[in-house]
Amino acid sequence: GAVVSQHPSRVICKSGTSVKIECRSLDFQATTMFWYRQFPKQSLMLMATSNEGSKATYEQGVEKDKFLINHASLTLSTLTVTSAHPEDSSFYICSAMGERGTEAFFGQGTRLTVV
Amino acid sequence: ILNVEQSPQSLHVQEGDSTNFTCSFPSSNFYALHWYRWETAKSPEALFVMTLNGDEKKKGRISATLNTKEGYSYLYIKGSQPEDSATYLCAFSNNAGNMLTFGGGTRLMVKP
Secondary structure: OOOEEEEOOEEEEOOOOOEEEEEEEOOOOOOEEEEEEEOOOOOEEEEEEEEOOOOOEEOOOOOOOOEEEEEEEOOEEEEEEOOOOHHHOEEEEEEEEOOOOOOEEEOOOEEEEEO | OOOOEEEOOEEEEEOOOOEEEEEEOOOOOEEEEEEEEEOOOOOOEEEEEEOOOOOEEEEOOEEEEEEOOOOEEEEEEOOOOHHHOEEEEEEEEEOOOOOEEEOOOEEEEEEO
């Protein structure tokens, strides 16, 4: 299947700093990329959907100024957690979709710990 | 807020048993229903993407059905094996194509 690469896989940062997570589709053009967060013992919670060249669509309750999403090209989307706080510590995972109605391919996920 | 519900939350079966899980989703603005398999320490992998009402798809011992009018899909595993142990996720994709919303998953454990 197609490959989606997500980096970093694990990051520890100090409270108040910003962290950028990259999601790249390596062998296909991702028209749409999704960013999810997983809380302990829960499923994937959709944070936002991004389409190449346009602003991300955020789900209700997700602060767009805190979680900055950029989808500058058909192969790269980034999620920046700004002014991170300990409550932002979580598992973040991206997925990328080519044509609508086709399967989504997932990155490996990023474990963020804010201390 | 979209409700994509899966049941049961977890399931323990013996090797060789057949099993099935349910995914319910909104019947309006439907575009596609996805099933994914998520093993520990790995990324979720797609099993099926279903778009047509009445669709039935099969991959080896795993099959799925879709009812878009009533908003549910079933995933069946025939003759479960220990390697089938994983969390099975369904996801709803809407007409606008701007969301892929996941259910809570069904965690399957197959005992040898």
